[in-house]
Amino acid sequence: MLLLATIGFFVNFWAWSLIGPLGPTYQEDLALTPIQLSVAVAVPVIVGSLGRIPIGALTDRLGARVMFPLVSILTIIPTLFVGLVADSFVMILIGGFFLGLGGTAFAVGVPFVNAWFAPARRGTALGIFGMGNAGTAVAAFTTVSLAERFGRAGPFVLVAVLLAAYAVVARILLRDAPGRRAPAGSLLTRTVATLKIPVTRQLALIYAMGFGGFVAFSVYLPTYLTTDYDLTRADASFRTAGFVVLAVAARPLGGWLSDRWHPVPVLTVCFTVAGLAAVLAALKLELLPVGTVAFLTLAATLGAASGACFALVAKVAPADKVGSVTGIVGAAGGLGGFFPPLVMGAVYSSTGAYTIGFALLALSAFAVAAFTWGPVRRASAPGA
Known part of the structure; x- marks a missing residue:
């Protein structure tokens, strides 16, 4: 069940990440501004990100098999x-x-994974599931080369076929954990009740920094490397994929x-x-070796933090609200990845450099x- 869930996460994340690697191509072909x-x-x-809130609550109600x-x-x-269709900024x-x-x-x-494992093993299991983030790395590795070889539609058609195949396999083989019970109450009522739990809001902030930072780099790093270091699109995508692979590999380590x-x-x-690595990145030193060390350190620490965050979810979230808590916390993580690319684009448009953006990342980390060592530690202590 863990393997099936991880594959599903992987394929869907591959689809989710297809636009980012083609960013420089869209910018050139459609004459997009940095902000666009x-x-x-x-x-x-x-x-x-926002869609995870209702999807998490629906999973509590309907189960992952559906x-x-x-x-x-x-x-x-x-x-x-x-x-196949989008050929303008609006359509994209x-x-x-x-x-x-x-x-x-x-x-x-x-x-789904949380329900299949004993509490002492959930951090590791969720960390392994989190390796489905590798779909982002595969998108970074393959999208540009596939588009150059088979046309821009090539990677999208391939992923659509894989999504269809997975949907069939999942429907046949996936099974929810024995004893799963659908919670009572409407989706809205359960979501509001989950938001009122203090630990939900604390976990949301943590994941916004950890996973949000990972997502932001995975979608914007190709643009940053081509703009600031004059790398080719293929080279920038390859280096971004290395960043993503390390972050993905570090996630189960954080859970363990x-x-x-x-x-x-x-x-x-x-x-x-991660904050120290962001300070190093803000200095814009040579890409080899110092710049690369800074980015790889960010990858490892943000990936491990993402795994550790959901190990904490497994420890403190009420058993009947894990899906709802996951939806809200996951939404916060995705939103954490939404704003940094916008900030980076605005900073570069205004100053011609990314220094302020990296400084803000360091301060946030x-x-x-x-915050984690203070309020979160006290709230997660036994008997709190």
Whole structure:
């Protein structure tokens, strides 16, 4: 079941991440401004984020055996629209809006995996599930080369076929954990009740920094590298894929460390080191080796923090609200990835450099580290 869920997360995230690697291509072909480009690559992120709230609540009610195939099938439509139809800025925005549905698969998988594992193993299991983020890396690795070889529609058609195949397999093989009970109450009532839980809001802020930072870099790094370091599109996509792979590999490590010790110290260390790496990136030193070290450190720490965050969800979220909590926390993570590309585009348009953007990232990371060690540590203590 863990393998099936991870594959579903992987394929849907691959679809969700298809626009970002083609950002420089869209900018050149459609004469987009930096702000327009930032909006184009960020729109799927915000929709995939906000959509996790109802999808997580629906998963609590209907189960992943229904929701995984449903989300996968519906994501095929915008995938083909962007690949085969969209030929203007407005059409890319429309397609990207609905393509964001692929990002909601995360809110299906977390409560599903959580229910199959004992509490002592949930951090590791959710970290392994989180490796489905590798769909973003595959998009970064392959989208440009596939588009150059088979035309811009090539990667979109391929992913649409994979989504259809997964939907069929999931419907046949996927099984919800024994004893799963649908919660009472309407979707709106349960969502409001979940928002009132203090730990939900705390976890949302943590994930906005951890996963949001990862998403922001995965969608905007190709543009940053081509703009600031004059790399080719293929080279920028390849380096972005390396960033994503490291972040994905670090995610189960963060979950495992959280099972071994506790998520709070793991998160605090990750955000502190991430802040230091952002300071290094703000200096805009040579890409090799210092710049590369800074970005890879950000990848490892943000990935591990994402795994540790959901290890904390498994410890503190009420059992009947894991899907709802996941939806809200996951939405916050995606929203955390929506705003940085816009900020980076605005900063570059105003100053001709990204220094202020990286400085703001460093300040945010340090602030969240302090918040985690303070209020979050007290709230997650036994008996709190």
